[in-house]
Amino acid sequence: MGLAKHRETMTIADLVADYPFDIELSTTAETPAKWWHFEVLGIKVYCYNFRWRQQAIAHHDLHHIVTGYPCTLAGEVQVAAWEFAAGRYPNLCANLFCLPLITCGIIAMPVRLWTAFRRGRQSHSLFSTAITPTLLNSKLSDVLVRTRRRVAPSPRRHDIAAFCGLVSLSLLTTLLPVLLLALAVRQVASA
Numbered sequence: 001m002g003l004a005k006h007r008e009t010m011t012i013a014d015l016v017a018d019y020p021f022d023i024e025l026s027t028t029a030e031t032p033a034k035w036w037h038f039e040v041l042g043i044k045v046y047c048y049n050f051r052w053r054q055q056a057i058a059h060h061d062l063h064h065i066v067t068g069y070p071c072t073l074a075g076e077v078q079v080a081a082w083e084f085a086a087g088r089y090p091n092l093c094a095n096l097f098c099l100p101l102i103t104c105g106i107i108a109m110p111v112r113l114w115t116a117f118r119r120g121r122q123s124h125s126l127f128s129t130a131i132t133p134t135l136l137n138s139k140l141s142d143v144l145v146r147t148r149r150r151v152a153p154s155p156r157r158h159d160i161a162a163f164c165g166l167v168s169l170s171l172l173t174t175l176l177p178v179l180l181l182a183l184a185v186r187q188v189a190s191a
Contacts, residue, residue: 007068007140008139008140008141008144009139009140009141010139010140011136011137011138011139011140012062012065012135012136012137012138012140012143013136013137015065015140016061016065016136019061019064019065019071020071021061021071032049032054033049034048034049035047035048035049036049036053040073050093052089052091052093052094053094053097055089055091056089056091056094056127058131059089059125059126059127059129059131060079060083060089062126062131063079063082063083063086063125063126064079065140066123066126066140066143066144066147067079067082067116067119069082069116073104074108074109074112076101077101077102077104077105077108077109077112077113077116078105078112078113078115078116079116080098080101080102080105081101081102081105081113081114081116081117081120081166082116082117082119082120082123082125083098083120083125083127084098084102084117084120084166085116085117085118085119085120085121085123085162085163085166086120086121086123086124086125086147087124087125087127087128088125088127089125089127090127096173099169099170099173099174100170100173100174101170102166102167102170103167103170103171103173103174103175106167106170106171114163117162117163117166118155118159118163121149121159121162122148122149123147123148123149124146124147124148124149125147126143126147
């Protein structure tokens with residue numbers, strides 16, 4: 001039995017053990033930490049743990065398990081693309097937070113970004129699914145069946161248009177503050 005097939009026979013709870021996170025049940029979550037961090041080039045970046053992040057993170061972590069994308073920068077980019085296509089978290093701040101990942105992906109790994117987005121277009125996210133013991137005790141193969149949509153044999157025009165729209169929005173959201181700051185600095189320097 002191949003590794004991918006073996007994963008599909010495991011429960012979500014068993015697979016969680018292979019990832020660097022704990023998925024709390026929706027009904028028993030402890031009081032979350034006020035801060036969380038990630039590392040970039042060996043430097044820890046601390047961020048406030050907003051309520052929207054607290055509500056979304058367990059489902060986001062489940063998406064790592066469902067997609068098989070690792071908990072690395074590349075994996076975060078891929079999960080973000082998959083989530084935007086499969087059904088994003090319904091919070092503007094969460095979406096604004098994740099859009100720069102799409103910009104990173106289009107620059108550093110455009111083919112993998114497109115592939116993750118395309119997989120997402122063929123899936124449903126788990127954001128509207130309660131994290132219950134039943135879900136955690138489900139086999140990955142059963143959860144995959146629940147998240148799959150009809151698969152189109154090749155990208156359709158509206159898949160390509162949606163991807164281009166996401167990339168454009170991401171570039172605008174990521175670069176607009178930089179451009180505005182540059183304009184402000186230029187204005188001050190010329191005064």
